[in-house]
Amino acid sequence: MIFWDDLESESKPGIALKNNSIKKEIISILSLSGNVTIPDLSKKLVISVPKITALVNELIADSIVSDYGKSTVASGRKPSVYGLVADSGFFLGVDIKHSHINIGLIDLCKNLASTSKHIPYTLTNERHSLDELCNIIKTFIANSAIPGDKIVAMGLNLSGRINSTTGYSYSFFHFNEDPLSVYLEQATGIKTFIENDSRAMAYGEYIAGAAKNEKNVLFLNLDYGIGMGIIINGQLYYGKSGFAGEFGHIPFFDNEIICQCGKKGCLETEASGRALTHLFREKIKSGYASIITKDMAPEDIKLSHIIQAVKDDDVLAIDLIAEIGEKLGKGIATLINLYNPELIVLGGALAETSEYILLPIKSAINKYSLNLVNTDTQIKLSQLNENAGVVGACFLARDRVLEAR
Structure with missing residues (x-):
């Protein structure tokens, strides 16, 4: 290199x-x-x-x-x-999820060279979790057919508050004095850029997915939490401190549920994957039936199990995803009234249920947003799906090295 x-x-x-x-x-x-x-x-x-x-x-x-x-x-x-020359340089993308990691490489001509998805991993704000992350990255590189010295830079996504300019993470792995980007660079030997996962996913869809050729786009990452990536005039929007897009932490409900952020009543408390998992478990405990309970106890049920149950036409799972979708749609209607975007792309685990969540979202949008404003806003599901974060991380690393776009 x-x-x-x-x-x-x-x-x-x-x-x-x-x-x-x-x-x-x-x-x-x-x-x-x-x-x-x-x-x-x-x-x-x-x-x-x-x-x-x-x-x-x-x-x-x-x-x-x-x-x-x-x-x-x-x-x-x-x-x-x-x-x-396509293989003269590669860019590594690392997309960290709640319970797994996706990693991929693109070459200099923007072709996806290799990926490894659903690598088991538990994200916690602890030293051993950071050490495991570094080991997973180094193992992927060692097992890749791409020589390590041809990897020019790495883009790494994390949920929560990330300042991509300074390289600091304020939600995870903030126990080092140096920025997280510097720590990772020293641990892996690869120039590193960190980014909020929802912004990286938005960028991936903008470059190579559902938002290609659009200029004003909102990407909603509907997963355990709710994140948002904002693209205005073809550029990612960060806000003054780099934290723009905290859609999931709008105080939307009058409830006593404490959010991950420490506040009460956030949209995430009733309209996220975390909320869906809690609600599903409570329904099972109160006597509701589901195909999931044939194989596991309520406390062992995870979001991925519920998503699969929706796809398998489980009535309880479908009813609850529709309830979550209606609440999300009401929140999205507010975004449409504020931003009047060309396009809203829905990604993340909840979006994998396709029409089951899309229909109640659209119904709520029609009910709660202004007709003149929502008429020109398209709602699409992610095209890149599980690859959105990896692709976005790769392209952001590449563009920052080349100072492109």
């Missing part, structure tokens, strides 16, 4: 540092636009053809760029087109 380390170095003298900056821009353009000619690069960067030619030749020597033959578009003397 000598080239990438050299590209990131800021200790070089002025001319070399400037050349590195231009090289990064060249790679970024090729990554976003595909194969281009040197005259095209010259125009985009407003830099002379000889200068661009020299830098492209250096990138070819480093096996980052390749000459892919003559242009089929230009008339007259056809110039050569240049593009990236």
Whole structure:
């Protein structure tokens, strides 16, 4: 990874540092636009053809760029087109869920090279959980067909409050003096960027999923908790301190249920996967029947079991997911009235129930939002599903290294 380390170095003298900056821009353009000619690069960067030619030749020597033959578009003397060498660099995405981890790699040309999903893991704010996370990442890299020295950077997603600029996590693993990103970088040897999981999932859908080609999008991560990623004018919106999108912690209900955040009455307390799991267990204890109880006791029932029960046409599970959907829809109606978005994408575990949750959500939206506002808002289910967080983490790491978009 000598080239990438050299590209990131800021200790070089002025001319070399400037050349590195231009090289990064060249790679970024090729990554976003595909194969281009040197005259095209010259125009985009407003830099002379000889200068661009020299830098492209250096990138070819480093096996980052390749000459892919003559242009089929230009008339007259056809110039050569240049593009990236896909396997010259990879970006690792780590998506941490409540009870498992998904990991994947994309190459320099944005192709998903490998993934490993549902790696068993329990997320807690304890040292042993952080140590286990580092071991899982290192094991994935060791078992991958991709050489570790070709992994340029890692994007890692966590739920809760994350400041992606400083690299600090304020919900998990905040017992080190250094930012979490620095700690992970030292533990794995890979340049690391951390991000809130819902924002990363939103970015994944925006780049390669249901939100592709849209500019103003809300992504709702309907899982154990409720998270939101906001894209405005094609850019992730963070807010002043980097914590925008805490949709699940709007004080929505007049109840005495204490939320994970320590407050009472948050939307999450009655309309999340955690709330669904609690409600389902209580119903079973009070005598309701379900196909789930044939195999396990109420206290052993997890969200994944309930989601599968919905898919298996379990009446209790379907009734309760509809109840959760109606409450979510009322909350989403508020978002539509506030943001008037082009698109709302529903992802996370609850969204896996498809129409079972989508129909009550849409019904509540029609009931509680303004007709003139909701008419132009599409509601879609995630296209990337379980891969959304991994893809988003990979692309965010790539774009931050290349300073793309």
